[in-house]
Amino acid sequence: MSTDINRSWQMSGFGLSRLRPVDGSIPAFGARDLLVRTRAVSLNYKDRMIVDGVLIPDLAFPFVPTSDAVGELVAVGSDVSRFKVGQRVLGQVIADWPDGDAPPVLHTHTLGSSLPGMLSEYVIFGEDAAVLAPASLSDAEAATLPIAALTAWFALVEATKPVPGETVLIQGTGGVSLFALQFAAAFGLRAIVTSSTDDKLARAKELGAWQVINYREQPAWDEAARELTDGAGVRHVLEMVGGDNARRSLNALGADGRLTVIGLLGGMELSFPIMPFMRNRITVQGISVGHRRAFERMNQAIEALGIKPVIDRVFGFDEVPQAFEHLEKGPFGKIVITTA
Amino acid sequence: MSTDINRSWQMSGFGLSRLRPVDGSIPAFGARDLLVRTRAVSLNYKDRMIVDGVLIPDLAFPFVPTSDAVGELVAVGSDVSRFKVGQRVLGQVIADWPDGDAPPVLHTHTLGSSLPGMLSEYVIFGEDAAVLAPASLSDAEAATLPIAALTAWFALVEATKPVPGETVLIQGTGGVSLFALQFAAAFGLRAIVTSSTDDKLARAKELGAWQVINYREQPAWDEAARELTDGAGVRHVLEMVGGDNARRSLNALGADGRLTVIGLLGGMELSFPIMPFMRNRITVQGISVGHRRAFERMNQAIEALGIKPVIDRVFGFDEVPQAFEHLEKGPFGKIVITTA
């Protein structure tokens, strides 16, 4: 804080061309707030949807996008007791969800959405909406956790009971999917990964996939998955696409199967035939990231198990547009922007 | 067993006109089987769908339909230890599901489907596929439990955790719905019942409904339900219809809401918009009756709580076709046929 300048990337309107660097001032913070000098920020696909005006059509400008950041605590409010200056912290994206059930109305306090985003040198976290970053991770690695890793963790550990040996089918090799794969492998689950390219599938194997399916070569990947399980069907599918894809997901499931709905890249509807749904007693559950306690548990597991986030590419703070463009290319893992 | 005649109603083909009384012989039973003299049988709507050839198109004839019966144990196999002659028993419809998860392939041992049905004077239950009838119920009342009551119990108690004070929306006033209403009232849940007629809603109120909605007068019953909960949405909906109705069910749900899929009278598809599904972290779960342990727990509760099944009408064993026809008239509660 030698100077009082806080450099940010701000949207003055929708479209990537209107996301520009600006020099603002360091934000004021309240008695229970943390002032954080960011070090690295990671991108999620929903950030691009926000920049493009698809996800939040009534966004008020100027707006700093993105939700995931790691940084160093440089000052704390007078009533803060959970943290100390100098610690390295991550923001809890759904800021008003400490544990248990979510708040009745979600996203009234969400970083990079109803609250300001992270593409700034200085940002504010509420004391109750931050966690320590795992000491085992670099800044770039830690920055990938708040949405992608926590969503995968919540789907596999918090929203259900992981029974070792069970099968889980993971669609694609984006950020959430690779965390799900790494977690599944570390927890004794058998992960089946689908992708359209053999190269990505080979890398998924290296990360611990039990089996892989190239859905370009095998469009009926649901039947392929059933075969891999001797006809029984898989226990758990992480749905990253929606639309008609979800029908294949349902068909891939065996008795008492679970379909966890995470992504919606392929459609805004979810539809199933009702008979197999009832006959197999399927559970379908929507996931929205997760709570702070889950974030803490996950960080402990990441450190204990030596899990290293997969980063596709790191960009500098002056390369933000390039980073967003790279997001469109189907990266294998996360995209990170260093801010310090 | 003074005579060796066993009178049954048998299907010689599809259609109610081909369901006819025949005199057969008393079935042989194995070392772990129970021979039961039935006293009363109840009908479920799926029985009509089987008689009409809609549900099991490849049914082998002759076939005795229906699944729910109470009777007296008249003989037991040599290895039977759980029951004694003279006891009054109910058959466990999914005969190979004692507790916990269902068998991987459902309905390979189901009464009135892959196994013979109950419209006979004498029937066989496996020792592990029977439970004692609640002493507090008459024969006609007890006969209503195996599918309708157990489905409602499983949806409200076994497949989820009933938190007293929570709201549950119950669609219609058929057999499953009325059991769900009686259970909900006895467990401290607030039941909202929908129906197309005020008369049925008035009777639902008498059975303990907290609120009622006439969906003919209020086609947007989902919005009506939200209003009854001060805009929060209900916690639990029992879906009895499917198709487009399920979209309204989803909209009636609040945060962390649960949609239990029981019936499919209105369509063979289930489809939702994906955004509210994920934002509210909805769980959708298909239900298929339930296991024997749940049946035992339910019977204990029915006796302890003094719950009396709602019977619309009782027919004699010579009025089977009339009973099936009455099923089409939208009865309030169960239809029973006495067999002794």
Next chain:
Amino acid sequence: MSTDINRSWQMSGFGLSRLRPVDGSIPAFGARDLLVRTRAVSLNYKDRMIVDGVLIPDLAFPFVPTSDAVGELVAVGSDVSRFKVGQRVLGQVIADWPDGDAPPVLHTHTLGSSLPGMLSEYVIFGEDAAVLAPASLSDAEAATLPIAALTAWFALVEATKPVPGETVLIQGTGGVSLFALQFAAAFGLRAIVTSSTDDKLARAKELGAWQVINYREQPAWDEAARELTDGAGVRHVLEMVGGDNARRSLNALGADGRLTVIGLLGGMELSFPIMPFMRNRITVQGISVGHRRAFERMNQAIEALGIKPVIDRVFGFDEVPQAFEHLEKGPFGKIVITTA
């Protein structure tokens, strides 16, 4: 706040004689705090143990004891968004437990213990440590909820799954026990209540007890409980005493039984024979009040189910010593002190 005086009952040392009224000033409150004009306070037995120096031997004086209060919100901090002036609120006793798992170290932020108590005209609650009082209750009734009702609710609903029809044995007729009885009756559980006097047992019957046992007449109340369940044993025992009493509690339990440890009036040790413990797969669980989300759910249920707390006696704000003395007499239900 026409005057700036805040009358409190303060301990200047241990012993009831050193609990005296004093005139202090209205406390300052922070940006996320609520200033509350109390209306009624209820006593718990642990309050007497604190006054007597038994529970917190290193207490710093002066100290205002007690934890349970209802009051009117008279001012809110600048950042408060969950409440409005004029609302009637209850304090969440374990102030840093919003939902899910408890904080790693309990009682660092507990009303009437590490935080000031409630025997004052004006008190402070954190915004995140308060809930709305049920509109269906009077001030005196609402004041009884924060410890006694929430402990009973947590034991019966949150820490386990209440399966209607199951049996629960409740020891005695103090505050927690009577709430447990009322909840059990409303949730479809069969409550067995023990007491040393027939008069109290008769009143327990009126509140919904399924069976009662006078343990003075039947010292082997565990065997009596087994007989009431046809030898099977009860499913759930709420342990209010500890010490040797817990051995009887264990013996009263059947297969997969649960012993919830709430009180310790009779001993500081818990000991069991290990064989029946393992053979019956017993679960024993310690309970410490509960979290704020459970408090909200409970209040909703209390209102929905029309449950009225049982109050033994109400004292005026100048009768605090008398109220504490009455606590020793084995009251039937709660003792309340009005403060406004």
Next chain:
Amino acid sequence: MSTDINRSWQMSGFGLSRLRPVDGSIPAFGARDLLVRTRAVSLNYKDRMIVDGVLIPDLAFPFVPTSDAVGELVAVGSDVSRFKVGQRVLGQVIADWPDGDAPPVLHTHTLGSSLPGMLSEYVIFGEDAAVLAPASLSDAEAATLPIAALTAWFALVEATKPVPGETVLIQGTGGVSLFALQFAAAFGLRAIVTSSTDDKLARAKELGAWQVINYREQPAWDEAARELTDGAGVRHVLEMVGGDNARRSLNALGADGRLTVIGLLGGMELSFPIMPFMRNRITVQGISVGHRRAFERMNQAIEALGIKPVIDRVFGFDEVPQAFEHLEKGPFGKIVITTA
């Protein structure tokens, strides 16, 4: 079955000297039974307690002891549908526990206790009390699973929810303990193992222990465990000893900790101070092996994860007394007797 002789080791009374080989006949089997030619049997410490007359004082002689066996199916009853001749099967020790809750009275149908044991060339399993042996294991390895592995699996997976990254303290290096260690390592749990010898601790490290404690060098192993967790305490302790040892186990636990009671080598009582029990909201749960569905899930996981049981030593069918004597020497892993 070229001959009709069935060689067994039978007890004619208590004491190892009265366990002798006898030639009997091949047992008759019912319509739903499996006739199995055993290949290997494993010992559990309770087998020695039965031979010595400690565990079942009223045992009827002659009696064939032991519970764990793998064998080949040589004939099936007329109604058997779940298995085929030639398959390699394991017996489900608690033969009447298929899934979910245990039977109300345990051990009325338990191999090697109320049912005959396994030290025979030919034994009978009920069709519903057998599972396929994992194809990835040798006969000697497969024979170790029915009690030791299933107990460890049930404690870590079925009776609780394994959250990866959590800590579990495992006492000793006997059969159950080593399975618990191998499972914990494969599921992403951090296992702390205690033993009295450094050599065994070194081997535990090789099997995946996160930390080890030599309790001879550090008698206050509970405090040592707290230090390893930065003072927080461990999440889960598997109690193998009972008596005073359980007090240390309780002290080693942190908030919301779980004590799973498996063994009782050190005492027939379980006793705790009540205050830390309640303050930390401890759960204590007794374990009795597990159900058949858990056995099936475990076998799937063992195969999927490539887990190999640790065998201390294999004896021939003529070395049964030596095998029992070896059990007293504190083996590292299981003792197996080949029977074919």
